[in-house]
Amino acid sequence: MPSPTANARDLVVLDGYLSAARCDALLDAVAAYRAEHPLPLIERPGTPRALRYRVIDGEQVHAHLPALEDLYREVLAIVREHFGAAVVPLRHRVAGVNVNLVPPGGEYRWHYDRNAVTALLYLNRVDGGETEIYPGYRVSLGRWQASPLQQRLDGVLQWGPVRRVFGRMRSIAPAVGRLVLMRGDRSLHAVRAVTGSDERINLVMTFDVPGARHLQERALDPYLYAASTDTPDFDPNYTPKVPGTGGG
Ligand SMILES: O=C(O)CCC(=O)C(=O)O
């Protein structure tokens, strides 16, 4: 299967993709959903940056927020223009369309996504809360991208001094209707702390090549979506090596 980014750039920023009126309508729909379904704060300690946010996951979106699934299909067309016609919505619905809600003081740790292409759509403007992205920075082991070896490689490249010498970071501020498309599994990214008094609200839409499978799903989903789960003592973006299996 060819990479969806053959000949495409790793990062595309489209200002004003969605009108302020449509953003407001989506914010209203999110607020109405929350009034009925309180969202727990998910906190995963970490250095140099933690994960501290609230999320409406793809299953909740599917059941209660159909307007977001319509938008997911609209964005798919734009994603295909930039990353090729082979790209499809994620088969794993819980991670397909998410609403991220980052409160003041909240942030999102450094990571690569499991999937090939990720779209971020900001619904409001806040102070702080920039998405910081090193486009195409990863040295990828391809189908072994959840392996312990990939984890070690990513760890070296993520180290501050290495990042500063070898990486070129883009900092993208949340702005109403701004759409960001990136190679999610190749671009190291994180969200800086929200500094103002407003909550940052954006959509995260994920796409992949047909038939892609992600071994890390079992540990990653509860880590990202279930507040009650204990934080594991391994990084759920990678599949831990199970003694005796020789693999991972
Ligand atoms: O909200 C953002 O700017 C990035 C969120 C993100 O990286 C994710 O949900 O995987």
Ligand SMILES: [Fe+2]
């Ligand atoms: Fe991400």
